[in-house]
Amino acid sequence: xxxxxxxxxxxxxxxxxxxxxxxxxxxxxxxxxxxxxxxxxxxxxxxxxxxxxxxxxxxxxxxxxxxxxxxxxxxxxxxxxxxxxxxxxxxxxxxxxxxxxxxxxxxxxxxxxxxxxxxxxxxxxxxxxxxxxxxxxxxxxxxxx
Amino acid sequence: xxxxxxxxxxxxxxxxxxxxxxxxxxxxxxxxxxxxxxxxxxxxxxxxxxxxxxxxxxxxxxxxxxxxxxxxxxxxxxxxxxxxxxxxxxxxxxxxxxxxxxxxxxxxxxxxxxxxxxxxxxxxxxxxxxxxxxxxxxxxxxxxxxxxxxxxxxxxxxxxxxxxxxxxxxxxxxxxxxxxxxxxxxxxxxxxxxxxxxxxxxxxxxxxxxxxxxxxxxxxxxxxxxxxxxxxxxxxxxxxxxxxxxxxxxxxxxxxxxxxxxxxxxxxxxxxxxxxxxxxxxxxxxxxxxxxxxxxxxxxxxxxxxxxxxxxxxxxxxxxxxxxxxxxxxxxxxxxxxxxxxxxxxxxxxxxxxxxxxxxxxxxxxxxxxxxxxxxxxxxxxxxxxxxxxxxxxxxxxxxxxxxxxxxxxxxxxxxxxxxxxxxxxxxxxxxxxxxxxxxxxxxxxxxxxxxxxxxxxxxxxxxxxxxxxxxxxxxxxxxxxxxxxxxxxxxxxxxxxxxxxxxxxxxxxxxxxxxxxxxxxxxxxxxxxxxxxxxxxxxxxxxxxxxxxxxxxxxxxxxxxxxxxxxxxxxxxxxxxxxxxxxxxxxxxxxxxxxxxxxxxxxxxxxxxxxxxxxxxxxxxxxxxxxxxxxxxxxxxxxxxxxxxxxxxxxxxxxxxxxxxxxxxxxxx
Numbered sequence: 006x007x008x009x010x011x012x013x014x015x016x017x018x019x020x021x022x023x024x025x026x027x028x029x030x031x032x033x034x035x036x037x038x039x040x041x042x043x044x045x046x047x048x049x050x051x052x053x054x055x056x057x058x059x060x061x062x063x064x065x066x067x068x069x070x071x072x073x074x075x076x077x078x079x080x081x082x083x084x085x086x087x088x089x090x091x092x093x094x095x096x097x098x099x100x101x102x103x104x105x106x107x108x109x110x111x112x113x114x115x116x117x118x119x120x121x122x123x124x125x126x127x128x129x130x131x132x133x134x135x136x137x138x139x140x141x142x143x144x145x146x147x148x149x150x
Numbered sequence: 151x152x153x154x155x156x157x158x159x160x161x162x163x164x165x166x167x168x169x170x171x172x173x174x175x176x177x178x179x180x181x182x183x184x185x186x187x188x189x190x191x192x193x194x195x196x197x198x199x200x201x202x203x204x205x206x207x208x209x210x211x212x213x214x215x216x217x218x219x220x221x222x223x224x225x226x227x228x229x230x231x232x233x234x235x236x237x238x239x240x241x242x243x244x245x246x247x248x249x250x251x252x253x254x255x256x257x258x259x260x261x262x263x264x265x266x267x268x269x270x271x272x273x274x275x276x277x278x279x280x281x282x283x284x285x286x287x288x289x290x291x292x293x294x295x296x297x298x299x300x301x302x303x304x305x306x307x308x309x310x311x312x313x314x315x316x317x318x319x320x321x322x323x324x325x326x327x328x329x330x331x332x333x334x335x336x337x338x339x340x341x342x343x344x345x346x347x348x349x350x351x352x353x354x355x356x357x358x359x360x361x362x363x364x365x366x367x368x369x370x371x372x373x374x375x376x377x378x379x380x381x382x383x384x385x386x387x388x389x390x391x392x393x394x395x396x397x398x399x400x401x402x403x404x405x406x407x408x409x410x411x412x413x414x415x416x417x418x419x420x421x422x423x424x425x426x427x428x429x430x431x432x433x434x435x436x437x438x439x440x441x442x443x444x445x446x447x448x449x450x451x452x453x454x455x456x457x458x459x460x461x462x463x464x465x466x467x468x469x470x471x472x473x474x475x476x477x478x479x480x481x482x483x484x485x486x487x488x489x490x491x492x493x494x495x496x497x498x499x500x501x502x503x504x505x506x507x508x509x510x511x512x513x514x515x516x517x518x519x520x521x522x523x524x525x526x527x528x529x530x531x532x533x534x535x536x537x538x539x540x541x542x543x544x545x546x547x548x549x550x551x552x553x554x555x556x557x558x559x560x561x562x563x564x565x566x567x568x569x570x571x572x573x574x575x576x577x578x579x580x581x582x583x584x585x586x587x588x589x590x591x592x593x594x595x596x597x598x599x600x601x602x603x604x605x606x607x608x609x610x611x612x613x614x615x616x617x618x619x620x621x622x623x624x625x626x627x628x629x630x631x632x633x634x635x636x637x638x639x640x641x642x643x644x645x646x647x648x649x650x651x652x653x654x655x656x657x658x659x660x661x662x663x664x665x666x667x668x669x670x671x672x673x674x675x676x677x678x679x680x681x682x683x684x685x686x687x688x689x690x691x692x693x694x695x696x697x698x699x700x701x702x703x704x705x706x707x708x709x710x711x712x713x714x715x716x717x718x719x720x721x722x723x724x725x726x727x728x729x730x731x732x733x734x735x736x737x738x739x740x741x742x743x744x745x746x747x748x749x750x751x752x753x754x755x756x757x758x759x760x761x762x763x764x765x766x767x768x769x770x771x772x773x774x775x776x777x778x779x780x781x782x783x784x785x786x787x788x789x790x791x792x793x794x795x796x797x798x799x800x801x802x803x804x805x806x807x808x809x810x811x812x813x814x815x816x817x818x819x820x
Contacts, residue, residue, distance in 0.1 A: 038584060039582075039645055090597055131601075139647065140604045140605070142600070
């Protein structure tokens with residue numbers, strides 16, 4: 006019984022210390038839904054790379070957007086949003102999205118600041134990439150404990 | 151003491167739970183008076199002080215009704231030497247005569263209260279597609295006329311002498327997000343104050359038009375604006391017609407199935423919770439139940455037989471009727487119990503589009519729900535359509551929809567994922583969705599579809615303000631998008647990356663292109679509504695070459711087109727409530743007739759063919775779909791969550807709510 010209680014206490018303590026050292030979050034990649042773009046992304050939470058955001062804490066998504074079809078093709082605009090499909094709602098805030106087209110080579114760099122997941126559950130992050138002709142979506146899910 | 155207290159508590163508790171008859175908001179808003187069903191497509195109405203209810207019937211008539219009981223006094227389909235084609239709006243001039251707009255003829259005509267044509271009104275004013283009309287006063291007291299031109303999205307202000315004063319453009323109707331609303335209907339609420347409904351934006355405006363007195367001076371001031379999409383009071387779902395009785399503004403809130411009553415006085419503009427009408431929950435329900443109202447007229451001092459009083463009339467083209475009620479002028483009680491429309495989720499409301507994706511044994515049927523701006527998916531692999539997903543929802547984000555005008559399934563490669571293309575006329579874009587593979591068992595899968603991409607109409611080089619009204623897939627898997635303006639066909643690759651816009655030769659009539667379909671031999675059919683015909687084309691090098699026209703003499707108003715398995719065309723006739731099948735040899739057959747029994751239709755608006763050649767027909771007015779064999783035999787009726795494979799008569803469908811003699815009968819004739 007003591008071991009059980011100790012384990013519970015340890016788990017609670019871990020859960021109440023989100024600022025405990027976390028492994029450096031690596032960039033992850035996803036292909037857009039029509040295969041035109043590679044989107045690499047990572048989360049910045051409280052100024053540091055993180056695996057998942059925190060409930061009711063603003064965070065940033067850093068993005069690298071690169072064409073799979075034509076290396077010279079650039080994203081002209083990005084829209085970043087998130088929704089909870091099970092709950093039929095999105096965020097209560099609109100992030101500030103910035104895009105640097107990356108100059109002559111490499112991927113376009115983008116940031117979405119001011120993201121806010123106001124409740125736990127499965128969130129779907131949607132990146133809509135405008136190439137001047139179509140707007141193609143890349144998406145991934147984040148399970149927020 | 152304890153017993154006494156307990157008794158007092160119980161007594162109080164019982165007193166609190168005894169039901170008290172509380173009037174609904176609808177009963178407080180008005181009292182049902184009469185309805186007239188001797189109409190085809192009533193879209194505009196006006197009331198004269200002398201007791202005439204005048205109705206603009208888009209099927210080509212102006213009809214005069216008695217304000218006392220709704221009896222038809224007269225009807226006319228002529229405007230001088232010309233034939234009315236598409237009456238869209240009607241208003242009463244100060245002398246009691248009527249102004250009627252004809253959207254297809256681009257004209258406004260003046261009629262007497264007896265239905266006699268007097269003259270063409272404002273002949274010198276350029277109008278392309280005049281729809282809503284309102285008569286009122288400018289701030290200096292002079293009478294004027296406001297007319298919505300639905301082609302240019304302008305409101306034309308005209309003096310009573312027929313001279314154009316100015317044009318209010320959509321740029322004067324600015325939404326909070328900086329976009330511009332498109333005027334749908336107009337009504338004067340006071341001298342110099344014009345109310346405007348913007349249906350697509352679910353918004354109302356009140357404009358001060360004091361500074362709109364010459365073609366070079368059109369500077370209306372937006373006094374107030376309110377709205378948004380939703381069911382709660384103060385929100386709308388595609389508000390259409392509006393009317394003022396001097397005290398209140400009445401709004402035909404189309405997809406909320408109610409006539410909202412709100413204040414238009416400056417201090418509390420947009421306030422008011424009362425709404426006349428309970429959403430009709432079974433076909434043809436009326437007498438207080440309201441179904442898709444699109445126009446409203448109100449008057450306070452109307453001759454009603456021997457007495458005078460208030461009257462309101464609403465047009466419900468979905469039910470082919472107008473409905474009159476006595477509008478309330480009273481304030482609403484503070485403890486009002488609201489009854490909101492039953493629109494919490496997707497209902498069996500089906501709009502004018504359907505498509506089937508996949509191969510035999512793996513097919514899905516897609517239809518759409520206009521109220522919620524969603525696409526509903528049915529699994530067809532078990533013999534009966536089973537609702538397995540709901541896609542998209544109302545809004546402006548890329549994965550949301552404003553108004554779904556057309557659907558087409560892209561079959562793609564044999565083993566590739568199914569895709570669905572949606573034409574969204576309100577957000578003015580095409581949206582391409584990808585569907586997950588069906589699971590081994592049939593389950594409801596809310597995440598069946600993910601948005602792939604969108605392409606805006608602005609990037610298709612369409613004519614200004616044009617929309618795509620129909621989609622088809624060619625034999626070589628190219629997307630064909632029909633644009634009624636021109637008309638044009640846009641050809642897109644399945645990834646929407648390339649697009650080619652080409653005009654097609656149209657018949658020299660007032661008919662509009664409404665649907666496109668591709669026959670198995672590669673012939674493209676474009677359907678024109680009235681006079682109905684199918685114009686056929688083949689693509690040759692760089693143009694659409696006309697290869698024949700199929701006149702549809704038996705079709706009163708063509709709505710949609712589908713290619714059958716044996717080279718025949720299936721045409722939805724939403725005026726005669728039937729499907730007309732035109733075979734390759736030129737012979738025709740008619741399936742169904744007006745009614746609610748299985749095999750009968752009320753406003754059939756679309757059809758889609760499955761891999762075996764069976765045809766799924768969207769029976770919009772009966773809130774259902776029906777499946778027919780390739781030779782026209784009824785097979786089943788379905789909606790969300792139910793399927794009937796035994797044919798039911800009208801009484802069984804209606805639950806014997808009315809005397810059998812009052813019900814339409816089923817009919818299938820060959």
